[in-house]
Amino acid sequence: MAKVELKKPIVDEISAGIKDAQSVVLVDYRGLTVEQDTRLRKNLREAGITYKVYKNTFMNFAFKGTQFEGLSEYLEGPSAVAISKDDATAPARLLSEFAKTADKLEIKAGVVEGTLFDAKGMAAIASIPSREVLISKLLGSLQSPVTNFARVMNQLAEKGGASACEAPAAE
Secondary structure, eight states: OOHHHHHHHHHHHHHHHHTTOSEEEEEEOTTOOHHHHHHHHHHHHHTTEEEEEOOHHHHHHHHTTSTTGGGGGGOOSSOEEEEESSOTTHHHHHHHHHHHHOTTOEEEEEEETTEEEEHHHHHHHHTSOOHHHHHHHHHHHHHHHHHHHHHHHHHHHHHHHHHHHHHHHHO
16 A cells, blocks of 8 residues: 555545634644643543644645645644634633643644634634633623613612502501
8 A cells, every 4th residue: 555545544534624623723732741631632622622643744735725724834843733613712722721731832823713823813812702601791791781770670669669659548
């Protein structure tokens, strides 16, 4: 079997992984202990994020012709890829959070919803709350005026109701 035939399934696996991805983040994992790497993989897996280490040449071939092609310039040294199909900011957020405890982990770059970001850009993306948190904040903002209005109306009804009851008794 030719070498190309052995490599094609791996490139196809990467291509299938990034096909419908919301975001792809490249990291340099050099210096992580086995325990740290295991914990990182577990955290990412629980969040529904695929995290794998591939050869840079395989990732380069898989990225060609896709929205992730810009990541090719960051494929130097050992690289791992984190892929999310659901939450666009989750890989950056989780990797950035983990990097606080494991200073050897370094985010190289990433593509979030078709836009390429370098390490600084990914740090900014990591600060964005999750979709669920943003939705709950929006709903809280929408609910607050309605709740306040209902409270005021209730106080007016109680105040008006008490004076209305006393008025007929005085007559």
